[in-house]
Amino acid sequence: GAGVSQSPSNKVTEKGKDVELRCDPISGHTALYWYRQRLGQGLEFLIYFQGNSAPDKSGLPSDRFSAERTGESVSTLTIQRTQQEDSAVYLCASSLDRTSSYNEQFFGPGTRLTVL
Amino acid sequence: AQSVAQPEDQVNVAEGNPLTVKCTYSVSGNPYLFWYVQYPNRGLQFLLKYITGDNLVKGSYGFEAEFNKSQTSFHLKKPSALVSDSALYFCAVRAKGTALIFGKGTTLSVSS
Numbered sequence: 001g002a003g004v005s006q007s008p009s010n011k012v013t014e015k016g017k018d019v020e021l022r023c024d025p026i027s028g029h030t031a032l033y034w035y036r037q038r039l040g041q042g043l044e045f046l047i048y049f050q051g052n053s054a055p056d057k058s059g060l061p062s063d064r065f066s067a068e069r070t071g072e073s074v075s076t077l078t079i080q081r082t083q084q085e086d087s088a089v090y091l092c093a094s095s096l097d098r099t100s101s102y103n104e105q106f107f108g109p110g111t112r113l114t115v116l
Numbered sequence: 117a118q119s120v121a122q123p124e125d126q127v128n129v130a131e132g133n134p135l136t137v138k139c140t141y142s143v144s145g146n147p148y149l150f151w152y153v154q155y156p157n158r159g160l161q162f163l164l165k166y167i168t169g170d171n172l173v174k175g176s177y178g179f180e181a182e183f184n185k186s187q188t189s190f191h192l193k194k195p196s197a198l199v200s201d202s203a204l205y206f207c208a209v210r211a212k213g214t215a216l217i218f219g220k221g222t223t224l225s226v227s228s
């Protein structure tokens with residue numbers, strides 16, 4: 001079946017502009033995660049969604065970052081008034097059930113964001 | 117606080133030789149441990165996980181990892197490296213009810 005997909009694959013924007021990144025999780029996966037990967041760094045947790053529960057936003061670096069998810073499907077990550085330090089690869093992952101901590105996460109190919 | 121350490125930024129090994137990529141962790145409670153691999157311009161792929169039971173876990177592409185509770189380690193191993201194993205490897209840990217914490221990654225380079 002289809003894996004996690006993300007769009008766009010690349011996004012170049014000017015400082016101060018807003019950007020919206022999209023993630024389509026694997027069908028049937030109730031948990032969805034967003035991570036940020038800066039050049040030469042590990043993955044930085046941003047936010048996760050589990051079914052209809054309130055999302056865990058504890059990893060969002062500032063109030064310029066927000067994310068939404070429609071039911072158990074598509075999610076969008078929005079970055080307002082982008083800054084150069086926002087440049088990174090943004091990765092989305094999904095898993096069967098967030099409440100089972102041992103379910104592995106399946107990752108999308110990422111969106112490479114460059115802020116000029 | 118939970119954390120994962122991958123002490124080596126890069127590991128170099130000749131094809132056919134055994135390889136080890138190190139990982140140590142710090143977590144309260146029982147850890148759930150994972151290894152992921154990232155090939156250039158591709159997303160992360162799941163390799164294997166330790167939940168409970170046998171300390172030696174076998175995963176994809178001939179990789180295995182050994183959980184050592186006393187040393188809080190979860191090193192990734194393969195008996196015979198392939199050039200195609202060259203990639204970036206991430207160790208990750210979570211405790212029940214928490215987010216997944218990743219190490220900074222180790223670049224594995226296998227020479228022919």
